[in-house]
Amino acid sequence: MKRNILFCVLLALVLPLFTQPAAALLSNQRATIVEAVTRLPVINVIVPSSVDVMINPLQMPVQVNGEEVRDQIICQPSFIANASDAALKVDITVTGAVAQKSDMQLVSSSTGGTGTAKNAFIYFEIMQATESQVENERVPWEPAYDASKHLVVKDGVAAAKQNVVTLPPMTKDYEIAKNGYAAFRLAGDAAKDPATPWNTNDGINVTVAFTFTPLSYDEW
Amino acid sequence: MKFMNKKRFGSTVMAGALALSLAAPAFAANNTSTTITGAYTDIPIAVSVPTTGTAQINPYGLPVTITKSNDTTVDLVGQQITTKPLSVKNQGTVSLDMGVSSFLVTPAGDISIDTAKDTGKKIAVNLEVAGLDDTTLAVSSDSENLDNLIIDAFADEDSWTSADTLAAPAFAQGATASTITPAHKDNMAVLGAVTPKSEGFTYGRKSIALFRLTGKLAEEPVNAGAADPWKETDGFSAAIVFKFTPHADVAASVALDNSSLTASIAAGNSGSLTATFNPGDTDLTVTSWAWTSDTPATAVATGSTANGALTYVATGSAIITVTATLSDNSTVTATCNLTVTA
Numbered sequence: 001m002k003r004n005i006l007f008c009v010l011l012a013l014v015l016p017l018f019t020q021p022a023a024a025l026l027s028n029q030r031a032t033i034v035e036a037v038t039r040l041p042v043i044n045v046i047v048p049s050s051v052d053v054m055i056n057p058l059q060m061p062v063q064v065n066g067e068e069v070r071d072q073i074i075c076q077p078s079f080i081a082n083a084s085d086a087a088l089k090v091d092i093t094v095t096g097a098v099a100q101k102s103d104m105q106l107v108s109s110s111t112g113g114t115g116t117a118k119n120a121f122i123y124f125e126i127m128q129a130t131e132s133q134v135e136n137e138r139v140p141w142e143p144a145y146d147a148s149k150h151l152v153v154k155d156g157v158a159a160a161k162q163n164v165v166t167l168p169p170m171t172k173d174y175e176i177a178k179n180g181y182a183a184f185r186l187a188g189d190a191a192k193d194p195a196t197p198w199n200t201n202d203g204i205n206v207t208v209a210f211t212f213t214p215l216s217y218d219e220w
Numbered sequence: 221m222k223f224m225n226k227k228r229f230g231s232t233v234m235a236g237a238l239a240l241s242l243a244a245p246a247f248a249a250n251n252t253s254t255t256i257t258g259a260y261t262d263i264p265i266a267v268s269v270p271t272t273g274t275a276q277i278n279p280y281g282l283p284v285t286i287t288k289s290n291d292t293t294v295d296l297v298g299q300q301i302t303t304k305p306l307s308v309k310n311q312g313t314v315s316l317d318m319g320v321s322s323f324l325v326t327p328a329g330d331i332s333i334d335t336a337k338d339t340g341k342k343i344a345v346n347l348e349v350a351g352l353d354d355t356t357l358a359v360s361s362d363s364e365n366l367d368n369l370i371i372d373a374f375a376d377e378d379s380w381t382s383a384d385t386l387a388a389p390a391f392a393q394g395a396t397a398s399t400i401t402p403a404h405k406d407n408m409a410v411l412g413a414v415t416p417k418s419e420g421f422t423y424g425r426k427s428i429a430l431f432r433l434t435g436k437l438a439e440e441p442v443n444a445g446a447a448d449p450w451k452e453t454d455g456f457s458a459a460i461v462f463k464f465t466p467h468a469d470v471a472a473s474v475a476l477d478n479s480s481l482t483a484s485i486a487a488g489n490s491g492s493l494t495a496t497f498n499p500g501d502t503d504l505t506v507t508s509w510a511w512t513s514d515t516p517a518t519a520v521a522t523g524s525t526a527n528g529a530l531t532y533v534a535t536g537s538a539i540i541t542v543t544a545t546l547s548d549n550s551t552v553t554a555t556c557n558l559t560v561t562a
Contacts, residue, residue, distance in 0.1 A: 027262065028465060029321060030269035034303065034433055034458040038277040038329075038450050039284075086280050172285060172293070216439055217281035217298040 041086035041214040045167075051078045053206070055104075055120060057113075057190040057198050065137050072113065072192075073122055075185040077139045079129060082167035082180040086214040090167060090182060093160040093211070094124045096153035099203035103196060106155045106204065110145065111191045118194035121145075122153040122186050124208065128165050129183035131176070139183040153186065153206055166220055167212075184208070265464045266312030267411065275303040275432075275458070277331075277343065279439045279450055286375065288368040294375040301345060303432035305374035308462065310411035310427045311361070315467040315501055318429055319406040322461040323347050325388040325433075326397055329454035333391040337436040340443050341450070345435040347460060350383035351409030352428050358503065361420040374430050383430075384408040388458070402459075410467050412501055425503055433458055470500035473552055474544045480557040481540075483519075483532055491530040493521075493556055495542045504546040514539045518560050532560045 025031055052075070056062060059070040082088050096106050104118040111119050123145050133139050142149060151159045168177040186206060190198075276284060283295040284302045296302050310316050325333045331341040352373060359366055373379045386405045391397075412426030441448045477494045497506050511521035511528035518536035522529050528542055540556045 025461065026463075028265045028463060030267060030308075030462045030464070032270055032273055032306070032460045032462070034273040034275050034306070034460065036275035036277055036301065036433070036456045036458070038279075038452050038454040039282065039302075040450060040452060041280055041282060086282055169282075172283075172295070214280050214439075216279070216300075217283065 042084055043086070043088065043212055043214065044083040045088065045210070045212055046079075046081040046083060047210060048078045048080075051075065051186075053122075053186045053204070055190060055198070055202060055204070057120075057192050057194075059192075071187070072190045073120070073186055073188040075187065077129075077133075077137055077141075077183045077185050079134050080167075080182050080184070080210065081134075081176050082212075083170055083176055084167075084212075084214070085169050087169050087217075087220040088167045088212040089163050089215050090126075090165045091160065091162045091211040091213070092124070092126065092151065092164055093158050093209040094151045094153055095158040095207045095209075096122065096155050097205045097207075098155050099201065099205065101201040102203055104198075104202045104204075106153055108152050108154065111189050113189055113192045115191040116193075116195040118191060118196050118198065118202070120188060120190040120204070122188035122204065122206075123150040124153060124159075124184065124206070125150050125187055126164050126182055126184040128167075128179055129181040131178045131181065133183060134181050139185075141185065141187070145188070153188075153204070166215065168220065263314055263466050264312060265314075265316065266310070267316065267464055268309040268311055269462055270306055273303065273306045275301055277437065277450065277454060277456070278302045279437060286371055288371050289364070290368060292368075294371060296375055299434060300437050301343070301433050301435040303434070305371050306431050307370050307374070308411065308429045308431065309423065311414055311421065313413045313416060313421075315413045315426075315469050316411040316464040317407050317467040318349065318351070318409045318411055319404070319463045319465070320347065320349070320386055320408060320460060321404050321463040322402040322459065323386055323388060323404065324397060324400060324402040325391060325456050325458045327391055327393065327456045329451060330393070330448070331454050331456065332393045333388050333456065335387055335390060337438055339438050339441060341438070341441045341448060341454065343435050343437045343456070345388040345433055345456065345458065347386045347388070347403075347458070348380060348383040348432050348434055349386075349408040350380050350430045351411065351426060352379065352430065353426050354428075355425045355503075357428050358423050358425045360417070360422050361414070366423075370428065370430070374432070379430060380432075406463075410501065411464070412503075413469075426501065431460075467501070469502070470498075471552075472500045472502045472504045472546060472550075473498050474506075474542060474554045476540075476542060476554045476556050478556050479554075480559075482559045482561060483530070484561045485532050485535065486562060489532045491532065493528045493530065493540060493542065495526045495528065495544065495554060497526070497544055497552075504548055504550075506544045507547055508545045510543045510545070512541050512543070513558075514541070519558050530558070535560050535562050 054074040061068045107119045110121045165182045281298040283297045285293050287293050325345045334342045409429040412424035414421040511523040513521045515538035518538040520531040521540045538558045543553045
């Protein structure tokens with residue numbers, strides 16, 4: 001019995017020696033554990049789901065935002081807004097489609113308003129916009145088609161352009177940056193007096209696909 | 221039994237006598253020896269180190285906003301590994317050398333740790349340690365503003381310009397920590413001592429060091445030619461063991477731009493010396509300067525700033541001394557052996 005007690009006492013004394021942590025710190029050491037997780041940018045862009053465009057070959061007066069315009073392709077400015085925590089590079093792909101019952105054609109160069117074919121030249125324009133331009137819906141569009149900046153809308157063919165605009169991230173107050181917007185529209189021209197007159201069957205559907213890629217802080 | 225006791229008693233007496241006889245020289249002399257007993261006294265390491273910290277794998281270097289106790293904020297920006305402010309504070313009266321005896325980063329998720337980034341999910345992680353030399357941090361230990369000051373220093377990239385860096389060892393996916401040799405490095409920073417006061421203490425301008433994890437990684441990783449985007453499950457755990465050893469303080473000193481100078485009177489009878497003060501590891505400043513010559517018949521030294529004017533009088537030698545009186549009323553000096561020739 002006495003031996004058993006002695007054994008137990010010895011065991012109790014010796015056991016702690018073996019249960020010391022392998023990496024026990026010395027008196028002049030201190031340990032820190034830094035845990036890292038991945039932070040992914042939250043991409044949140046406000047994009048209109050649909051936009052109306054009017055083909056106005058005869059340049060009839062149309063009221064847009066209280067102003068009379070006589071463009072042959074009339075499209076109110078539409079806007080996208082970056083509500084992400086990262087700056088975004090914007091790529092676009094534009095695909096046109098002539099309405100099913102229409103006999104009009106989308107062409108790759110300006111019609112000059114002339115010609116007997118029922119042609120329309122339509123291009124997509126996008127540019128950086130400011131908060132005030134969004135509020136006033138007034139955008140300083142380019143006065144004419146510029147191949148380096150614009151994309152021609154083609155029937156059944158996708159046209160793409162990369163890095164068309166860079167949208168800065170939201171502010172620290174989680175508000176859209178003053179220049180965190182981009183404005184876009186369709187513009188162009190059409191034959192005024194084609195052999196087959198323009199009619200209500202004529203129309204187009206244009207799909208604009210935006211691709212947003214985060215930019216590192218250093219890149220913008 | 222009685223006989224045995226007597227025998228034992230006898231042997232004890234004999235042993236005592238023998239012992240005394242051997243010890244006799246010691247008693248005989250006139251106490252001419254001294255016994256000095258040496259024992260090592262451990263220097264207490266009083267240092268505050270956070271036990272945990274947090275960081276982000278931040279491929280796009282997005283701003284991480286830190287809110288201070290006064291509700292103002294600072295942003296940590298442009299860092300692909302962004303560490304929230306971490307600091308080490310010496311709270312003892314002994315200056316300390318701060319090193320790292322073990323640094324190991326264990327990956328989680330799909331990533332691996334390596335010494336350089338590549339196009340995949342391979343992260344190079346560095347531990348940066350920056351000793352501060354900032355008088356604004358020399359505040360009382362009970363200052364409510366200290367943490368805010370540290371956050372400001374942490375967010376200021378200038379604080380890191382002379383930081384010492386230790387790279388994490390490579391740690392491939394699937395490897396076990398026991399097979400990796402942790403990185404280590406001595407003397408990454410010096411932590412100045414604090415000054416005790418009636419309650420608590422006052423930090424010195426060098427009592428605090430910052431540390432953080434930094435690194436490089438691919439913004440948009442690819443794996444076998446296909447996009448392999450970052451996932452929220454990707455992460456790592458960095459285990460850092462700091463080591464602190466007493467630091468031999470560097471005393472304040474002053475130095476001259478010339479420790480020996482030969483001047484020709486023919487070339488002009490005046491010259492100058494410039495003194496530079498080095499506070500070393502102290503917080504001392506110079507309150508006044510004085511310039512003297514031990515041989516005014518050869519050269520005279522004048523001035524009350526760090527710039528001393530010399531006037532050569534005649535050929536010969538003189539020792540020019542500049543004396544800086546410091547903020548604790550102590551003085552430090554430097555000399556120049558001047559030889560004046562014709």
